[in-house]
Amino acid sequence: LSELRWHPLLEQWVTVAPWRQDRTYHPPADHCPLCPTRPGRLETEIPEPDYHIAVFENRFPSFTGEQGRCEVVCYTPVHDSSLGEQSVEHIQDLIEVWRDRTEELSRLPNVRYVYIFENRGEAIGVTLSHPHGQIYAYPFVPPVIQQELRAHAQHKRKTGRCLYCDVLAGESGGERTVLRDERWIAFVPPFARWPYEVHLAPLRHRTGLLDLDAEDGESFARLLKGLLQRYDRLFDIPLPYVMAMHQRSPGRDREGADHHFHVEFYPPNRSRDRLKYLAGSELGAGAFIVDARAEDTAAELRGL
Amino acid sequence: MEALEPHVLPSSRLANEAAGTTIRFIQASASPPLPLGHELRIGVYQRSDAWGDLTRNYTFRSMPRRSPSRAQPEPARETSGPSGRKPTKQAWTKRLSKRVVQKPDGRNLIYFEKI
Numbered sequence: 001l002s003e004l005r006w007h008p009l010l011e012q013w014v015t016v017a018p019w020r021q022d023r024t025y026h027p028p029a030d031h032c033p034l035c036p037t038r039p040g041r042l043e044t045e046i047p048e049p050d051y052h053i054a055v056f057e058n059r060f061p062s063f064t065g066e067q068g069r070c071e072v073v074c075y076t077p078v079h080d081s082s083l084g085e086q087s088v089e090h091i092q093d094l095i096e097v098w099r100d101r102t103e104e105l106s107r108l109p110n111v112r113y114v115y116i117f118e119n120r121g122e123a124i125g126v127t128l129s130h131p132h133g134q135i136y137a138y139p140f141v142p143p144v145i146q147q148e149l150r151a152h153a154q155h156k157r158k159t160g161r162c163l164y165c166d167v168l169a170g171e172s173g174g175e176r177t178v179l180r181d182e183r184w185i186a187f188v189p190p191f192a193r194w195p196y197e198v199h200l201a202p203l204r205h206r207t208g209l210l211d212l213d214a215e216d217g218e219s220f221a222r223l224l225k226g227l228l229q230r231y232d233r234l235f236d237i238p239l240p241y242v243m244a245m246h247q248r249s250p251g252r253d254r255e256g257a258d259h260h261f262h263v264e265f266y267p268p269n270r271s272r273d274r275l276k277y278l279a280g281s282e283l284g285a286g287a288f289i290v291d292a293r294a295e296d297t298a299a300e301l302r303g304l
Numbered sequence: 305m306e307a308l309e310p311h312v313l314p315s316s317r318l319a320n321e322a323a324g325t326t327i328r329f330i331q332a333s334a335s336p337p338l339p340l341g342h343e344l345r346i347g348v349y350q351r352s353d354a355w356g357d358l359t360r361n362y363t364f365r366s367m368p369r370r371s372p373s374r375a376q377p378e379p380a381r382e383t384s385g386p387s388g389r390k391p392t393k394q395a396w397t398k399r400l401s402k403r404v405v406q407k408p409d410g411r412n413l414i415y416f417e418k419i
Contacts, residue, residue, distance in 0.1 A: 045413070052400070052418055057411035096399050097416050214394045 012143040023060035034130035068137040075131040084228025091221035099209045105137040106250035113138045121240025164260030176298040183219040188298040193288035195270045201262035208247030233304045235272035242266045
């Protein structure tokens with residue numbers, strides 16, 4: 001099991017998992033552990049010769065056993081591919097997988113939060129290039145989520161409204177909108193901390209993946225694909241990003257039960273060959289400095 | 305320089321170009337140029353210090369116990385969202401079947417296949 005150490009100054013947990021130091025690091029494509037097992041080749045994490053979507057417990061987990069789970073979600077058996085290259089229908093299937101895992105992992109006794117995310121690109125620190133995402137079922141509510149829930153609860157007490165619904169109401173002008181349909185919106189929030197940060201959110205109050213209906217799912221898949229395709233067209237490179245899903249916490253946390261589901265994207269690039277690094281102000285003081293305006297980057301992404 | 309306030313020009317780069325300089329544009333006013341807030345709801349983008357008695361982060365004493373989670377999805381609320389209309393809610397139609405296999409080291413592997 002990992003060791004959870006309390007950071008008394010920041011009031012948050014630090015997870016110590018030394019065995020992760022030995023995890024697989026940039027294997028060659030023909031030794032990819034996330035590809036299906038090809039006849040006559042070494043067995044990978046997935047012993048069958050083909051799959052549609054596969055999920056397995058991480059071999060080098062940060063949380064396991066009674067602490068929680070760490071799962072790997074293999075989006076496709078095709079190694080040289082990406083989430084944005086999948087069909088809308090395939091992404092809808094993937095949403096169903098995310099729903100299934102959210103429901104099942106939320107039921108584990110000690111799990112306080114199920115967090116679905118994807119790290120893409122070496123610039124983000126990805127060690128396996130096969131298209132995949134991850135799911136962490138934490139034994140605590142992570143600090144960023146905690147902060148969001150706190151702000152949401154405070155706003156709700158003050159106004160009776162959902163904070164994120166009010167944020168979305170501020171996007172009716174469309175100045176920061178990248179994509180939009182009847183049900184979902186992709187926009188650069190006015191408070192973006194990364195130059196090409198985008199939030200993807202249901203326009204109506206949905207608390208999480210399990211709260212989506214079939215049409216929500218289709219719209220989500222379509223806009224997700226549209227956004228990721230725009231990202232790759234932005235600098236004509238497979239744009240690295242972190243995709244972070246913020247949804248309600250499992251039932252035991254009353255304060256988090258009403259959270260507005262949304263997906264946040266943080267690409268580190270500020271141009272084709274320049275990255276924004278988290279440095280002194282961001283890491284040491286927690287104060288983000290961003291040298292781009294949301295209105296400009298939204299217009300740029302919208303125009304692609 | 306007042307005329308070059310960032311809310312007039314789309315970026316500080318353009319502000320620099322308009323001023324004919326590559327020197328970083330320095331804002332005359334001490335207050336930061338807030339996002340175009342005229343269309344944002346009052347109260348959303350204002351910092352409040354009234355944190356009140358909000359639940360703080362967990363301590364060792366309040367670490368998770370072995371109580372079963374009540375992880376049932378809440379029924380969706382058909383709130384009047386920002387766009388106003390309330391679409392008919394259609395339940396999620398199952399698209400995949402699920403097959404769980406245990407790996408030799410005890411880890412679970414799940415295949416999701418088209419129905």
